[in-house]
Amino acid sequence: MKQHTLVVAISAAMFLAMSGAASAAEPDPDPNRVMVKFKPGASAQVRSALGAAGGRVHLELGPQRVIAATVPQQALAGLRNNPNVEYVELDAPRYPTAQVTPYGINNVQAPQAWSVGADGGGIKVCVIDSGINAGHEDFAGIQMTGYPSGWNNDSCGHGTHVAGTIAAANNSVGVVGVSPGAVSLHIVKVFDGASCGWSYASSLVDAANRCATAGAKVINMSLGGSTSSSTENNAFANLDSQGILSIAAAGNGGNTRHSYPASYDSVMSVAAVDINNAHASFSQANNQVEIAAPGVGVLSTYPFLDASMSVGGASFIVSPIEGTVQANASGQLADGGLCTGAGSWGGKVVMCERGEISFADKVAAAQAGGAAAVVIYNNVPGGFAGTLGTATSTVPALSMSQEDGQALVGGSLGQTASVSTVSQSNASGYAYLDGTSMASPHVAGGAAVVWSANPAASNQQVRNALTSTALDLGAAGRDNYYGHGLMQVFAATESLVGGGGTDPDPVAAPSSLTAYNYGTSKGSLQFGLQWSGGDVTVDVYRDGSKVASGIGNTGSHTDLVKVKKNTSGTFTYKVCNGGTSDCSAEASVSY
Numbered sequence: 001m002k003q004h005t006l007v008v009a010i011s012a013a014m015f016l017a018m019s020g021a022a023s024a025a026e027p028d029p030d031p032n033r034v035m036v037k038f039k040p041g042a043s044a045q046v047r048s049a050l051g052a053a054g055g056r057v058h059l060e061l062g063p064q065r066v067i068a069a070t071v072p073q074q075a076l077a078g079l080r081n082n083p084n085v086e087y088v089e090l091d092a093p094r095y096p097t098a099q100v101t102p103y104g105i106n107n108v109q110a111p112q113a114w115s116v117g118a119d120g121g122g123i124k125v126c127v128i129d130s131g132i133n134a135g136h137e138d139f140a141g142i143q144m145t146g147y148p149s150g151w152n153n154d155s156c157g158h159g160t161h162v163a164g165t166i167a168a169a170n171n172s173v174g175v176v177g178v179s180p181g182a183v184s185l186h187i188v189k190v191f192d193g194a195s196c197g198w199s200y201a202s203s204l205v206d207a208a209n210r211c212a213t214a215g216a217k218v219i220n221m222s223l224g225g226s227t228s229s230s231t232e233n234n235a236f237a238n239l240d241s242q243g244i245l246s247i248a249a250a251g252n253g254g255n256t257r258h259s260y261p262a263s264y265d266s267v268m269s270v271a272a273v274d275i276n277n278a279h280a281s282f283s284q285a286n287n288q289v290e291i292a293a294p295g296v297g298v299l300s301t302y303p304f305l306d307a308s309m310s311v312g313g314a315s316f317i318v319s320p321i322e323g324t325v326q327a328n329a330s331g332q333l334a335d336g337g338l339c340t341g342a343g344s345w346g347g348k349v350v351m352c353e354r355g356e357i358s359f360a361d362k363v364a365a366a367q368a369g370g371a372a373a374v375v376i377y378n379n380v381p382g383g384f385a386g387t388l389g390t391a392t393s394t395v396p397a398l399s400m401s402q403e404d405g406q407a408l409v410g411g412s413l414g415q416t417a418s419v420s421t422v423s424q425s426n427a428s429g430y431a432y433l434d435g436t437s438m439a440s441p442h443v444a445g446g447a448a449v450v451w452s453a454n455p456a457a458s459n460q461q462v463r464n465a466l467t468s469t470a471l472d473l474g475a476a477g478r479d480n481y482y483g484h485g486l487m488q489v490f491a492a493t494e495s496l497v498g499g500g501g502t503d504p505d506p507v508a509a510p511s512s513l514t515a516y517n518y519g520t521s522k523g524s525l526q527f528g529l530q531w532s533g534g535d536v537t538v539d540v541y542r543d544g545s546k547v548a549s550g551i552g553n554t555g556s557h558t559d560l561v562k563v564k565k566n567t568s569g570t571f572t573y574k575v576c577n578g579g580t581s582d583c584s585a586e587a588s589v590s591y
Contacts, residue, residue: 033058033091034076036067042084043067049082099172100317103275103382104165104294104442106537106550106579110178112490113449120179120448122455125166125218126211127441128204129159130191133303136160137428138168138175146187147210153426154303156196159187161433162222164301166445174430175299178445178489182452186214191223201229204261208246212239217451217459220444221248221267222437224259233264240266245451245459247444249436251284256480263288268463271482272296272439275382276546277473279481283436289483291470293446295439297382297432305427307398309375311417316404317430320421321359321376323388324397329373330418335409338562339365339374346370349417351409353562354379360391367395373419374398377405379562381549383432396421399432403548406524406560446489453493465492488579509582510534510553510575515589524560525591529573531555537578542571550578563591 038046043060046067050057053075058068068091071079080088105111113119134144134152146152154160168174169181188207190199204221211219219239236246246267251259262269262284269288272280272295279285280296299317307320311333320326331348339352339362350371352362359376366374373396378384383401396419400408443466451462469492470485478484510531518526529540532555540548540557547559561571570590576583 030070030091032073033068033070034088035091036069036071036079036088037086038065038067039084039086040065045084046082049079049084053079099170100175100299101550102165102175102294102299103549104298105176105178106539107275107277107294107486108178108442108446109488109490109579110446110449111537112579113453113493114180116490116493118449118453118493120167120183120445120452123179123218123448123452124184124186124214124216125179125220125444125448126186126188126214126216127159127163127166127220127444128188128190128207128211129162129220129222130154130156130196131159131189132163132185132187133160133301133426135426135428136164136301136303137173138164138171138301140169140171142167142169142181143184144187145185145214146189148189150192151187151189155192156194157302157304157431158191158196158222158437159189160303161298161300161431162220162437162441163187165298165438165441166220166448168301174301174428178442179448179452183445183448186211186216199223201225201232205232205235208235208239212242212244217244218444218447219244219246220441221246221261222435222440224249224251224262226257226259228258228260228263232261233266236261236264236266240459243459245447245462247440247447249440250286250289252282252435252437253284254282255284256286257284258286258288259284268443268466269483270436270440270443272434272436273473273482273486275380275549277471277486279474280434280436282434283439283481285480287480289480291443291467291484292473292482292486293439293442295436296434297384298434298438299383299430299432300438302429302431303426304431305424305429306431307396307419307421309398309400309417309419311408311412312415316400316408317383318375318398318400318419319383319385319432320423321363321386321388321393321397321399323360323391324363324393324421325395326422327396328418328420328422329396330416331372333408333413333415333417335413336366336369336371338362339376341365342368344369347372349373349375349419351405352376353405354384355562358389359386359397360388363388363393363395363397364391367393371395373417375400375405375419377409378402381547385432385434410560443487446487446492449489450492450496454496457496461496465496468492469495507535507577508533509577510538510584513573513575513584513587515571515573515587517589517591518558524562527559527561527571527573527589529557529559529575529587531575531584534575534584535577535580539576539578541574541576541583
């Protein structure tokens with residue numbers, strides 16, 4: 001596939017979010033640019049002093065009595081002592097908040113479908129859930145209706161998260177959905193309260209009827225229960241005969257029991273897999289599971305801003321660790337390694353890598369070392385939701401993705417970090433959640449994308465396209481863990497329009513992969529990879545496990561790995577076109 005503009009833009013936005021910095025093609029921020037506050041009536045005198053010091057004035061902020069200027073380092077002391085100057089401070093860089101592409105979007109081939117014009121436009125998806133925070137920044141411009149009164153508010157967050165996976169807009173902030181701002185949504189609220197509580201089969205049938213009346217072609221139900229209902233079964237069979245495709249979560253019991261409505265024949269039952277396409281331990285496995293989709297550590301929209309973090313003007317997506325105190329803190333960013341013991345971290349925001357000991361022990365060690373706050377970053381790609389168990393913290397404790405954590409440890413130590421675990425409601429927040437509830441909307445959004453390529457197709461044709469082109473996982477053929485396999489949106493789109501699931505514009509796999517050991521930096525081994533060719537996004541595997549998903553193809557990647565001291569071994573790498581099995585030859589490197 002050639003480098004389509006939309007996919008390139010998404011890759012660039014994801015890189016910006018991970019690095020917290022501008023593109024390498026742009027000049028770095030001016031390190032000598034400062035803001036000089038002058039005393040009342042002293043603008044001319046300060047401008048004259050700046051000129052004499054070799055400074056270059058950029059602009060004057062009259063109401064603030066501040067001049068922004070580039071000043072040579074050697075002239076700063078004299079400027080600070082000038083009787084006409086109140087203070088001199090850094091003119092700190094400010095960066096756009098970039099958009100992140102959750103791993104599931106690439107794993108189900110959504111960008112490849114967009115590149116050929118299938119994005120879900122013209123299809124209405126009905127979300128039966130806890131409502132939606134309609135004012136969230138990632139739903140701007142999406143056509144949206146709902147029922148009953150209050151459908152456009154979400155008291156527990158579940159419905160907003162589900163809807164974001166389906167439809168979050170491609171708008172340079174937050175995340176992007178399977179159908180990026182293209183589908184229209186009809187929201188039927190059946191759950192309420194802080195924990196969403198429960199609803200009833202009769203309420204679900206009424207909601208589904210209302211979806212049909214609203215003109216929805218796809219219904220998503222990230223919900224279920226263990227008891228079947230004749231009324232419910234008949235209702236969904238009737239909707240199926242009317243041409244509506246109903247999709248539901250397979251259930252989170254981690255056993256072989258059936259969950260309803262997912263286990264009715266007229267409903268697609270969706271199991272959950274993780275970033276490596278492995279079956280999620282909580283996902284139900286039974287003879288009604290029809291298809292699989294990402295459901296572990298899924299990042300999506302949320303109506304609460306439970307935590308925030310900024311470093312050097314860049315904002316990062318973080319989550320509060322359950323049991324943390326609600327508080328604000330700031331301090332210099334410090335690397336605590338694995339935080340297995342108390343360091344000298346007085347007043348600092350300490351980065352701790354996940355692993356070896358519990359989250360509670362890491363936070364306790366950081367607190368004992370005087371940390372102002374603790375940020376635990378993942379030791380595998382993506383983010384996570386953590387808990388302190390029965391413990392609590394006296395300082396803010398947050399979780400962060402591996403990608404952002406490694407970027408901060410690698411390039412931002414010593415900068416001022418500001419964090420908060422004070423919850424805000426009705427906000428444009430984001431959260432990592434687990435569950436088949438997160439897998440189901442991937443398929444609902446995917447169905448809309450596929451259907452938009454051939455709006456005249458029947459619901460059964462769309463369903464067949466999804467199942468017949470799924471990436472077979474587990475035992476050969478359909479099995480109870482994955483159904484027919486991982487949904488592949490592009491392949492299903494091509495199948496529905498008669499392309500047989502073959503990429504019309506194929507690109508060869510990456511080639512000439514070489515791996516280098518760059519030595520140790522800040523407690524981690526650095527392995528550099530270089531290759532030629534490949535698609536616009538690639539996945540990187542180490543010893544068979546995916547360690548980077550859907551990253552922009554720059555022909556190189558650095559993998560940071562924590563290993564025990566005084567040990568040796570070999571890592572084997574390969575690089576694949578994003579979301580495919582088109583891979584380079586393997587390359588090994590010793591340490």
